[in-house]
Amino acid sequence: MSLQASELFNEFQQLSPSEFFRKNKQMLGFSGKIRSLTMVFHELITNSFDAAEEAGILPEIKIDLQKLGKDHYLLKHTDNGPGIPEKFIMQVYCSMFAGSKFRNIQSRGQQGLGCSGCVLLSQMTTGKPAKVSSACIENGEMKGVKMTFKMDVKKNKGLLMEKEEFIPTSTGVSIELQFKEVSYSKAEQGAFEYIRRTMVGNPHAQIIFRDPEGEKFIFKRAANIVPILPKEVLPHPKGVTADDLIFMAKHTDKRRFRSLLASSLSRMSEKKLREIEEITHVDLNKRPKSMKWEEAEKIVHAIGKMNFMAPPTSGLIPIGNEQIEEGMKEILKPEFIQATTRKPVSYRGGVAFIIEVGLAYGGNSGRIVNEQRKSEIMRFANRVPLTFDQGSCAITEALKTVDWKRYGLKDLENIPFTMFVNIISTQVPYLSTGKQSVAPEPEIVYEVRQASMIVARRLQKYIRVKKAAQEKEMRSKIFEEYVPVILREAAILAETDVPEYKDMLSKVTHRALAELFGEDPDKIEEISPLDDKDARNEDIKKNNTDDVDDLEDRENIDLDEELENSENTDSLDQYFDE
Numbered sequence: 001m002s003l004q005a006s007e008l009f010n011e012f013q014q015l016s017p018s019e020f021f022r023k024n025k026q027m028l029g030f031s032g033k034i035r036s037l038t039m040v041f042h043e044l045i046t047n048s049f050d051a052a053e054e055a056g057i058l059p060e061i062k063i064d065l066q067k068l069g070k071d072h073y074l075l076k077h078t079d080n081g082p083g084i085p086e087k088f089i090m091q092v093y094c095s096m097f098a099g100s101k102f103r104n105i106q107s108r109g110q111q112g113l114g115c116s117g118c119v120l121l122s123q124m125t126t127g128k129p130a131k132v133s134s135a136c137i138e139n140g141e142m143k144g145v146k147m148t149f150k151m152d153v154k155k156n157k158g159l160l161m162e163k164e165e166f167i168p169t170s171t172g173v174s175i176e177l178q179f180k181e182v183s184y185s186k187a188e189q190g191a192f193e194y195i196r197r198t199m200v201g202n203p204h205a206q207i208i209f210r211d212p213e214g215e216k217f218i219f220k221r222a223a224n225i226v227p228i229l230p231k232e233v234l235p236h237p238k239g240v241t242a243d244d245l246i247f248m249a250k251h252t253d254k255r256r257f258r259s260l261l262a263s264s265l266s267r268m269s270e271k272k273l274r275e276i277e278e279i280t281h282v283d284l285n286k287r288p289k290s291m292k293w294e295e296a297e298k299i300v301h302a303i304g305k306m307n308f309m310a311p312p313t314s315g316l317i318p319i320g321n322e323q324i325e326e327g328m329k330e331i332l333k334p335e336f337i338q339a340t341t342r343k344p345v346s347y348r349g350g351v352a353f354i355i356e357v358g359l360a361y362g363g364n365s366g367r368i369v370n371e372q373r374k375s376e377i378m379r380f381a382n383r384v385p386l387t388f389d390q391g392s393c394a395i396t397e398a399l400k401t402v403d404w405k406r407y408g409l410k411d412l413e414n415i416p417f418t419m420f421v422n423i424i425s426t427q428v429p430y431l432s433t434g435k436q437s438v439a440p441e442p443e444i445v446y447e448v449r450q451a452s453m454i455v456a457r458r459l460q461k462y463i464r465v466k467k468a469a470q471e472k473e474m475r476s477k478i479f480e481e482y483v484p485v486i487l488r489e490a491a492i493l494a495e496t497d498v499p500e501y502k503d504m505l506s507k508v509t510h511r512a513l514a515e516l517f518g519e520d521p522d523k524i525e526e527i528s529p530l531d532d533k534d535a536r537n538e539d540i541k542k543n544n545t546d547d548v549d550d551l552e553d554r555e556n557i558d559l560d561e562e563l564e565n566s567e568n569t570d571s572l573d574q575y576f577d578e
């Protein structure tokens, strides 16, 4: 017997966001024991960094991970940020889609899901409450509160169990959570590696970590500068859809279409508004609330045909070459290091972004896998390491298309090589709520590819010079070994004393080597491998300019030509398929 609609709808109900994610925790990145714990580290660290930087504080985090049983841990995470006012604490940790970052601003967090996701995972796997202690300044007064609470999943809010006030000495947040069905690991996707990578992208931070065995790791600050605070920027007209316009029109307090457009979008001058009117014949003096779908579509269509200045980039703050190099040096102690920052450009027509890359070679670059040093790729978005879902990421896609052999890197998989790539944007196009991979927008793939080739070329130069220096050294050793023997034998034949040759030896060797290498023997030149600054300076001198950006534009042209003449290779496939 068939059922009636009313019977079918007996089961009709509405899920709260927390209920949805309780059933779909993998969408928050909580899948697998190792990954789940790494994601918890990721959410708490990114929040602490965002909060400290916004308050102009150099971030300092203490993490203590204790093992309570098999796959059962207690995590204590403490930061030195501005703290959270008491009335927001439960919302921060128990309400999904709640936060202070739903703005067009460059920050690590975007969705208002991160820390409530951690509380949810803790509750789901242990049934234990969360303990938060927060110290902040409210109305000029330092206040501290400790709270114990659970999440009411149905209502998507907190249930307070205990509260106690205290007098703090400094600001910050401390959270204690228990987890089961998670696992601590030093493997590439584990929590330890997550911290190591975090430090490469955030040399201004300090993390003290006590692992489950009680070993303490101090990841020291390599740079004492709080990053400049990014500014909020208005969305660019080219990125706007009809639905966006209707949404803006519904929720604005502006009285006309024109003031709505001018105040909500960047680069929307009076001249541009007149142009829209001419193209669409829509009266921009009408009240926004009356905007019809067809009108919104016409406006978007007109914008598509018009030219606008590129999106403002004042809201984008890259890490910068020097800081990337500092961060990589501190962690990797490489023999060669080079970073490059591209100029801001945009994807989807209207979202500005910057790509910056760093290449480290030698020393502790790469990763030890089964006692063998392997190359590694560190992907970042707004300074946050992306550890999972590498296969679908724009960064991986781009690096796959570079023909590394052209840069003298034949066995890329098995060399001490770290490639750092960071995308800076007010809106990183993540592929999922887990925020682990960047959508392969063509412009992003292009920029990553270009930047990688620039640093790869500098590495190639370094390796070439180093090899030549090594060869000279080897040959000079041969001279030093044989010249005394020849002199001795010659003296015996000529029946004279062996002449004093020590002072003469280095001159003879120098002259002989110069001849061998086709160099001017009278020129005394030290052959030292290029270090970081030298490579860049040499490039600049060669192009007779002081502006590295200009130079890189020129390099881009060269590289573009190279690209056209070359086919994409799959030389990295093995690496990425691992």
Ligand SMILES: Nc1ncnc2c1ncn2[C@@H]1O[C@H](COP(=O)(O)OP(=O)(O)OP(=O)(O)O)[C@@H](O)[C@H]1O
Pocket: 043, 047, 048, 051, 079, 081, 082, 083, 084, 092, 098, 099, 100, 101, 108, 109, 110, 111, 112, 113, 114, 115, 116, 117, 173
């Ligand atoms: N350690 C902290 N110190 C101060 N404020 C914090 C801290 N952690 C979280 N917050 C506040 O709580 C809000 C919610 O954090 P949550 O991690 O859930 O979301 P988000 O960081 O905004 O975005 P995302 O889901 O992408 O991480 C933040 O927007 C911030 O306002």
Ligand SMILES: [Mg+2]
Pocket: 043, 046, 047, 108, 109, 110, 112, 113, 114, 115
């Ligand atoms: Mg967050």
